Amino acid sequence: MRRLHRPALKFESRQDLFARQKNVTSAKSGREHWDRYRRSKPAKEVISALEAMAGTRQRCAYCSDSYASDIDHYVPIARDHGRVFSWKNFLWVCTKCNRQKGANFPVADTGEPLLVDPSRTDPWAHLTLDTATGFISPRYLESTFDPVGEFTLSVLPTINHEGVAEGRARVCRSLKKAIGSAATAPSSNQAREDLLTLVREDDVAVSRWYGYWEGSQEPEMVALRVASPKLWRRLLRACSY
């Protein structure tokens, strides 16, 4: 799961969504209007904007698997028909996550959602990464698990399905190796470029884990900070999205 930045929609698309929302009077009508819209020409503009958010490999906003192809309503239509045509409620996801999530939308007693919205927060604030296996767990707080992380993983076990966890572990291995090489040979242009390329191309947020979260305490990162503070800062900038 990776922090996503939502671009502004074109004025025409915003107006179109606004006009459509006015016709929605219930969850049932929302679903009907949505099904018609999904096949319409104006939807293509919105899909292009979501595709741009997903990056070249079209990573799913939840599990980070490639081939995202569905629009998910973060707050499901069944739970709030007032957001059927809300741009900020759309995430570009894979079919597996979309089916898995369905109308599930856990909320706290306070009404706060207990599901990570990667377009609003850095998912690592609620989740932790096992760099050896690529497995994601809820962040452990003082005496309990982070409820947002916990519910997110229970609604979307797809985040840890074998293929994507393995993919994350693979990026961790490459990154660790590249950080270690750059720390050992801080004046090597090749080592520096190899590392920065890996960070720029990382679309599963592992480098952000190393830059800003617990990964920053791993021996390779500590060694890099000492050996080349300049390169260490460049790494942080490259994953500061």
Ligand SMILES: [Zn+2]
């Ligand atoms: Zn997915």
